[in-house]
Structures are given as structure tokens and as C-alpha cells.
Amino acid sequence: MSITFYYSARSNADRILASLEELGVPYEKVSVDLRAGAQKKPEFLALNPNGMVPTIVIDGQPMFESVAIQIALGERYGVAKGLWPALGSAEHLQALTWLVWGQVTLGTSVMRYMQNTSEFFPKELQHAGQAEAALKSIHAQLGILEARLSTQAFLTGDRFTLADLDVVAVLGWAIHAGKIDISAYPKLGAWIGTVSQRPAMRAGMSAT
Ligand SMILES: N[C@@H](CCC(=O)N[C@@H](CS)C(=O)NCC(=O)O)C(=O)O
Structure with a gap:
């Protein structure tokens, strides 16, 4: 499992950070300086064309939109930990x-x-x-x-x-x-x- 989490404090990314901590999965946190415009640099836009946090790369696959990320984290890592209900329930x-x-x-x-x-x-x-x-x-x-x-x-x-x-x-x-x-x-x-x-x-x- 590999997770890289692109984050900025006091943003929509806080909810994802809380979920990652709750799940107890290993992840690398990369701070994105929104004031400096780091989210609009080409290398970041390649991960998220909106140029926003949260953005996450799970096993090499980038994804964005906090709700989608929450669902993906819940379904991949949350069911076994009792933090997300099993599909079909x-x-x-x-x-x-x-x-x-x-x-x-x-x-x-x-x-x-x-x-x-x-x-x-x-x-x-x-x-x-x-x-x-x-x-x-x-x-x-x-x-x-x-x-x-x-x-x-x-x-x-x-x-x-x-x-x-x-x-x-x-x-x-x-x-x-x-x-x-x-x-x-x-x-x-x-x-x-x-x-x-x-x-x-x-x-x-x-x-x-
Ligand atoms: N719908 C997106 C909204 C994300 C969003 O609004 N992110 C803001 C921080 S709270 C952002 O990165 N803004 C930087 C910018 O617009 O340049 C989500 O839920 O993930």
C-alpha cells in the first residue's frame, strides 16, 4: 500500500487527514502552499487539474474531490477496521x-x-x-x-x-x-x- 496525501491546513483536506489518522494507515503527507500558488504548478496540475487540495495518490493512482477520497479510503481500508460499512449492507x-x-x-x-x-x-x-x-x-x-x-x-x-x-x-x-x-x-x-x-x-x- 502506498498513499501520498497533498494537504494544506485549514482546508477541505483536514477531513481527509482526520480519516487517514482514524484509519491508522501509513501515508506520506505533502504540504501544498496555497498562498504561494504551489497548487497551480504543472506537476501538481498533472495530479489534479483543478489545482486544489485535497489530492491523493493511492498505489500510484491520483484522485481528487474530498467526498470521492473519503469513500475510496473507507472502502479500501475502513471496512476491516469497522470504520466503514461493508458493501451490500x-x-x-x-x-x-x-x-x-x-x-x-x-x-x-x-x-x-x-x-x-x-x-x-x-x-x-x-x-x-x-x-x-x-x-x-x-x-x-x-x-x-x-x-x-x-x-x-x-x-x-x-x-x-x-x-x-x-x-x-x-x-x-x-x-x-x-x-x-x-x-x-x-x-x-x-x-x-x-x-x-x-x-x-x-x-x-x-x-x-
Ligand atoms: N470540491 C473540492 C473542493 C476543494 C477546495 O475547494 N480546495 C481548496 C481549499 S479548501 C483549494 O485547494 N483552493 C486552492 C485554489 O483554489 O487555488 C473538494 O471537496 O475536494
Whole structure:
């Protein structure tokens, strides 16, 4: 097994770093200096034509898009470690569902909210109405998570999987950078607390 992981701290790559740590697989971490534009150099674009992190090379094969990487890591290394459900199980379908939901549905609302409120995005492009609509979507989606976590401990059932890790990472960004108030969702809050305490999650979120 050979894994080379192209990474930058405080980026979408943090979620992948947390998964690699959780899986305990050996990997080489290559820091990509986004500010210096290292991601747009020809040798990096040969791996990922988008010029973005995360990018990973598994057994000589480059791949990109964080959700695809999470699924590949889960399926290759997670099943044996109990961190990803086996193909063919009901839980496998749930893991795919919630992992993708976290990035596509919840993640899009969070990104829209951030783009219209955060100091990291241009003020002149921000729109109060867009922010309000995005916040409404986020709260609808938090309600969906609260309902799910009211009947089971984790997204796929009674076991932690990489899907939990991934969705909690999105929520961490929403709560800390976006200042989204989750006090109305006690089950959600408890689940975020449990997942955030995992050593791999802490490593992934505090890496430099
Ligand atoms: N959809 C991609 C998004 C990746 C992405 O936005 N990466 C950012 C960091 S969070 C990046 O590398 N930006 C550098 C650039 O755009 O030049 C994924 O989920 O992997």
C-alpha cells in the first residue's frame, strides 16, 4: 500500500487527514502552499487539474474531490477496521447517503452562508437576503440531523463511521467560523461532542 496525501491546513483536506489518522494507515503527507500558488504548478496540475487540495495518490493512482477520497479510503481500508460499512449492507447505503448529504446539501448551505457573511469573502459580493435564505436552509438541515440522531447514536446506526467524521467537520466550520447556533439541537450537540473528542479528529482539525 502506498498513499501520498497533498494537504494544506485549514482546508477541505483536514477531513481527509482526520480519516487517514482514524484509519491508522501509513501515508506520506505533502504540504501544498496555497498562498504561494504551489497548487497551480504543472506537476501538481498533472495530479489534479483543478489545482486544489485535497489530492491523493493511492498505489500510484491520483484522485481528487474530498467526498470521492473519503469513500475510496473507507472502502479500501475502513471496512476491516469497522470504520466503514461493508458493501451490500444497509449501513453502507446510509454511510454513502449521509456523507454526500453532508457535503452537497448541508455543505452547500453552509458555504452560501459563509460567502454572504464571512470576512473571508468579499464584502461587496455579500447579500443579506442570500445569507438569510442560507441560514434558513441550515436550520432545516440541522433539524433533519437532530431527528436522525434522536433514534440512533451515529449517522449509520450504533457505530461511528467516517461519515460521522466528515459531517462533523462541516458542522465544525459552520459553528466556529460561521457562528451558527446549535443550542436548539441537543442530540446533535452531544454527537458533535463525542465525534470531536476522537484523537484522529483532533489531530485532523489542529494540524499545521
Ligand atoms: N470540491 C473540492 C473542493 C476543494 C477546495 O475547494 N480546495 C481548496 C481549499 S479548501 C483549494 O485547494 N483552493 C486552492 C485554489 O483554489 O487555488 C473538494 O471537496 O475536494
